[in-house]
Amino acid sequence: MPVEFLLGLALATLFADDFPGKRVFYSILLMPMMVVPAVAGYMFFMLFQSGGPLNDILSALSGSRVTIAWLSDPTLALIAVIIADIWQWTPLMFLILLAGLVGVPQDQIKAATLLGANPWQRFVTIVLPKMKTIVIIALAIRVIENFKIFDTLYIMTGGGPGVATETISVYIYKVTTQDLIWGYVAAIALAILVVLSIVAVFAMKRMARARLVPA
Template sequence: MLFQSGGPVNDILSMFMGSPVTIAWLSDPTLALVAVMVADIWQWTPLMFLILLAGLVGVPEDQVRAATLLGANPLQRFTLIVLPRMKTIIGIALAIRVIECFKIFDTLFIMTGGGPGVATETISVYIYKIATQDLIWGYVAAIALSILIVLSVVCVWALKRMARVRA
């Protein structure tokens, strides 16, 4: 509802511009993609924030204090102490986010239905359309299985890499 032509986003832009703004966010291919991206980021940022905050809490405070006493500036403390300790957590958060990006369906289907045209059509929306409109079940099953295999390989590779870094 935020991106409707009479919605709050256009109202806020109208306040800043001083004249009525009626941008068709979900009808323009480029703007529809931007609107979907903003909605998806808005939806998943809290989870990513909580995962990264949990990792940040796990960074040993005594090491950060020691680095401060030895004269390390905030950038050095972050790059030399905090970031190496958070690599695994960042990898897990990225893996979850990549998997969620492949799964995105409901936001896209509600906002644009994959359109205008195919501007915001992802693989999950494509699979849905092929399964419900064209009824090519074997093709849909093959695509879904291929996605499962590719994501499994990527996740196993990421987990092995994280285990190697940890060792």
């Protein structure tokens, strides 16, 4: 999630200004978000195979045959899953942050520029404070979504090797379908509901303070 936030913020800052081909790049950037998670999981499953395109690219660059078993190694499998999630959901973070960025009052930025503030100073002292509520909302949405990660991960690794890439959603699925411990599963689901409710209430309070929703 931190990587998605930083990439989304960097892209939002870039797209806040006009440049040639902006609409085309904007459309391309949002495409991963439109892909069905199950399809994205299968795409990356094939990409990270030992004989897949990624190893072919590494073989061409190194000049020798590379056959890394990405999805069989606990560390590499986790990296592969993270890359897949970043690819698909950074556009959502970008879209939310861009909406907050274009809402920053331009007169304040112009005034700071006239007073001699450089771009970094303007960003830290004006842009980020004005975007605080949007940032919290974006992070809250991704926290909630992370609890629901299942399709992509299950198709790529099934939570393996071992439990290296097992998330709470995959764990609940396994306990439900394999162990049939219904009471335990219900307790986990209730705990998740409480945690996500706290996150949602916190985000809503921030929105209310900013007068985005009625207090």
